[in-house]
Structures are given as C-alpha cells and as structure tokens.
Amino acid sequence: MLKLRMKRGVHPPEQKISASKAIQEFPLPKQVVIPFSQHTGKPATPLVKKRQEVKTGEKIGEAAGFISAPVHSSVTGKVKGLETVLLPNGNSTLGAIIEVTGEDEFADPTWPIKDVSTLTPDEVRQIAREAGIVGLGGAVFPTSVKISPPREYPIDSVIVNGSECEPYLTSDHRLMVEHAEEIFQAAELLRNTVGASRGYIAIEDNKPDAIEAFQKVLNGVKGWEVVSLKTRYPQGAEKSLIKVILNREVPMGGLPFHVGALVQNVGTLFALYEAATRGIPLIRRVVTVTGDGVNEPSNFMVRIGTNAREVLEAAGADLENAEKIIFGGPMMGVSVKSVDIPVIKSTSGILVMRTARKPKVYPCLYCGKCVVACPLHITPTRLVKYIQAEMWDQAKEFGLFNCMECGCCSYVCPSNIPLVHWIRYGKFMVRSMEAK
Numbered sequence: 001m002l003k004l005r006m007k008r009g010v011h012p013p014e015q016k017i018s019a020s021k022a023i024q025e026f027p028l029p030k031q032v033v034i035p036f037s038q039h040t041g042k043p044a045t046p047l048v049k050k051r052q053e054v055k056t057g058e059k060i061g062e063a064a065g066f067i068s069a070p071v072h073s074s075v076t077g078k079v080k081g082l083e084t085v086l087l088p089n090g091n092s093t094l095g096a097i098i099e100v101t102g103e104d105e106f107a108d109p110t111w112p113i114k115d116v117s118t119l120t121p122d123e124v125r126q127i128a129r130e131a132g133i134v135g136l137g138g139a140v141f142p143t144s145v146k147i148s149p150p151r152e153y154p155i156d157s158v159i160v161n162g163s164e165c166e167p168y169l170t171s172d173h174r175l176m177v178e179h180a181e182e183i184f185q186a187a188e189l190l191r192n193t194v195g196a197s198r199g200y201i202a203i204e205d206n207k208p209d210a211i212e213a214f215q216k217v218l219n220g221v222k223g224w225e226v227v228s229l230k231t232r233y234p235q236g237a238e239k240s241l242i243k244v245i246l247n248r249e250v251p252m253g254g255l256p257f258h259v260g261a262l263v264q265n266v267g268t269l270f271a272l273y274e275a276a277t278r279g280i281p282l283i284r285r286v287v288t289v290t291g292d293g294v295n296e297p298s299n300f301m302v303r304i305g306t307n308a309r310e311v312l313e314a315a316g317a318d319l320e321n322a323e324k325i326i327f328g329g330p331m332m333g334v335s336v337k338s339v340d341i342p343v344i345k346s347t348s349g350i351l352v353m354r355t356a357r358k359p360k361v362y363p364c365l366y367c368g369k370c371v372v373a374c375p376l377h378i379t380p381t382r383l384v385k386y387i388q389a390e391m392w393d394q395a396k397e398f399g400l401f402n403c404m405e406c407g408c409c410s411y412v413c414p415s416n417i418p419l420v421h422w423i424r425y426g427k428f429m430v431r432s433m434e435a436k
C-alpha cells in the first residue's frame with residue numbers, strides 16, 4: 001500500500017468523536033423544504049405547483065443549463081407552496097415546501113436501470129445528470145459536468161477522495177466503513193466512463209478501519225490502489241490530493257482535468273451507486289452532528305430538506321447554550337444564526353460549539369507562518385494587504401481566486417488576523433464589481 005503525505009497545510013486537533021457511531025436512518029420528517037439551488041450553477045427551474053402531489057424521488061426542479069442540477073422530492077407528499085427559503089450560507093432562494101402525506105411511494109427513475117457493467121459512458125453521464133448528483137465533499141459541482149471533460153484533456157487517473165481532513169466530520173468515514181463495496185463499484189463505473197487507466201482510493205491514516213475495508217474490496221483488482229495519507233489538513237482539497245498522489249500541479253485558474261485527473265468524493269460515489277443500481281436520485285445524505293454542545297454525537301442518513309433543528313435535537317444538541325453553530329467543518333464551514341434551515345446536498349455535518357474562540361487581533365508580525373502553511377503557495381499576508389487597500393487588480397494577480405478558503409493561514413496566524421475572512425470579502429467585492 002502506498003503511504004504519502006502532504007507537505008504544507010496544518011494538523012488541527014482531529015476531534016473525530018463520532019467516528020465509531022454507525023450511520024442511523026433518520027426518521028421520516030413531517031415536512032421538507034427543498035431549495036431549487038443546492039449546487040454550483042444556475043438554480044433549477046420549478047416543475048411543481050402548490051397542492052400538487054409528489055412521490056419520493058420525483059423530479060420537482062429541472063436543471064436550468066449545462067452547469068446546473070435538477071432537484072427531487074425526498075418524500076411522498078403534497079406541495080404546500082413555493083417560497084423564498086434561507087440556505088445555510090445565508091443566501092436565500094426559491095424552495096418547495098412539501099408536507100409528508102404517508103410512507104414512501106417511489107417515482108420511476110428518468111434514466112435506464114440495468115446491469116451497471118453494460119452502461120455506456122453517455123448513460124452514466126445521463127444518470128449523474130438526471131439523478132441530481134453533485135459533489136458532496138462541499139463544492140456541490142454537478143457531477144455530470146465533471147465527468148465530461150473536453151476531449152483534448154484525456155483523464156488517466158481517478159482519485160476517490162476519502163480523506164475527510166476537516167476536524168470533527170465523520171460522515172465520509174462511516175460511509176467508507178459501511179459501504180466500501182458500493183463506493184468502489186461507482187468509482188469503477190466512473191473510471192470506465194472517463195477512460196482512465198488508474199484509480200486511487202485516498203484515505204487519511206486516522207481511519208484505519210476504512211483503509212482495511214477498501215483493501216478487502218480491492219483484493220487483487222487491477223488498476224486500483226489504496227493510498228494511506230498522513231493526516232493533514234486540507235489534504236482532501238482536490239488540488240492538494242492531485243499534488244500528493246500524482247505529483248501534478250493544477251495551474252492557477254485550472255481544473256483537475258487540465259492535469260489528467262478526476263477526483264470524486266466517497267459520498268458522491270455512494271449517491272451515484274444508489275442512482276445507477278436502485279433508481280434513487282440524490283434525496284438523502286449522511287450528516288455528522290457533533291461538537292462539545294452535542295450530547296450524542298451521531299451520523300444520520302437524512303432526507304434532503306429536513307429541518308436542521310430536528311436533526312440537532314435528535315443528537316441531544318444543547319442549542320440554548322451554544323456559542324456557535326457551524327454547517328460543515330470548523331475550518332471551511334459556515335456559522336449560522338438560525339437552525340431552522342433545511343439540510344441540503346452540501347450539509348456534511350453540523351457542529352454545535354459550547355465554547356468558541358473569540359481571540360483579540362494584533363498587527364502582523366511578518367513571521368511568514370501563513371506563507372509556510374498555505375498549500376497553494378499564496379502569500380496570504382500580502383494578498384490581504386492588497387484587499388484592505390482595495391487594490392483589486394494586484395489582489396487578483398496575487399491569487400485571490402486561486403485561494404480555496406481552507407483557512408490554514410488564519411489558523412496559524414499568531415496575531416489572530418482573520419485572513420480567510422478578508423479573502424472571502426475580497427472575492428465578494430471583485431465579483432460584485434465585475435457583475436456591474
């Protein structure tokens with residue numbers, strides 16, 4: 001087995017307190033709220049009206065362009081209305097409110113269901129598209145687009161991303177332990193779809209049971225290898241994984257296909273497996289509920305659209321005394337003010353923190369620690385100075401849009417300068433100005 005490690009980045013306390021908790025099926029909610037925008041790209045176009053009855057898995061929103069994805073009802077019920085709903089990132093969008101009327105009655109899939117070994121590449125792309133599959137590692141980029149690279153960029157390597165390098169989160173870990181076979185079948189399907197000759201299953205070494213599960217599944221399969229990665233953050237970022245495993249640098253502004261690679265998160269692959277073999281679109285996902293404000297850290301399989309408050313209460317979250325509630329991990333997640341928001345496709349975990357750091361900020365010491373930590377060789381201190389001075393052209397030249405917002409620079413800064421917040425602000429400002 002290959003053993004590799006990332007050179008830069010950081011190693012925050014892992015805090016994987018829910019790692020041994022098996023995935024529990026979360027009970028059917030009474031109501032779901034399904035936003036039409038849960039992915040990168042244009043929001044889906046609604047296909048349903050008020051009072052319309054819908055089945056579980058029925059398409060209720062159509063992809064509105066090449067970079068878009070459809071959305072499906074996660075329950076059997078009646079549409080109460082179409083309303084503006086709040087998303088975890090603070091934005092709002094149109095969503096369907098669906099009242100559950102009974103047990104699941106499944107809609108027929110809008111793609112072919114047959115022996116997966118006979119699926120053509122175009123059929124796999126059709127399944128990924130029709131089933132609303134998007135990257136569940138956080139980027140929520142439509143998978144059908146990702147597996148359709150331009151012809152001039154052939155893919156030779158597929159990397160299954162099981163690194164889950166964010167502290168606290170364990171949803172991918174549990175999926176790998178409990179569903180390694182299904183994840184591998186979907187990975188093989190993708191490898192054939194893009195015509196890659198090699199495949200790697202990349203897992204950090206703080207998940208030895210997941211490594212073992214895949215070693216058992218692979219057992220002599222040609223073209224595939226399990227790679228054990230020394231635990232390091234943000235190793236699970238696509239560009240970091242490609243550098244560590246293939247020793248290739250994705251160019252600034254480039255994508256993995258530019259260097260012949262396709263990276264897919266294990267949750268995405270499990271969703272693809274369910275779509276290809278069972279005809280079920282992306283209507284549920286594993287969500288870790290954890291943090292020092294949670295009595296029973298858990299991993300739940302939750303229907304998309306379930307109210308986050310119900311999920312938190314099921315894990316015994318002490319919401320009254322919570323200092324901070326974060327959707328996602330502590331490094332890249334977003335802090336929310338209300339928990340009355342739906343679980344969406346990107347919700348890998350919800351953290352409830354009873355104690356949250358609010359450190360005093362001091363002037364820059366020019367110590368260079370942020371420069372050493374940055375996995376993308378950006379000079380964060382200089383980039384932030386350009387942003388603070390509103391020198392947007394220089395900020396762009398210095399890698400503003402190359403930054404993946406991993407937060408390593410902020411994490412190591414002895415002056416507690418919120419560098420990544422400044423970078424997010426800089427991106428927002430430049431995008432707003434360019435949109436005008």
Ligand code: SF4
Nearest residue numbers: 374403405406407409
């Ligand atoms: S500049 Fe961006 S990519 Fe580099 S460490 Fe900071 S947040 Fe991460």
Ligand code: SF4
Nearest residue numbers: 364365367368370413
């Ligand atoms: S780590 Fe903080 S104090 Fe050190 S150079 Fe970077 S911004 Fe300045």
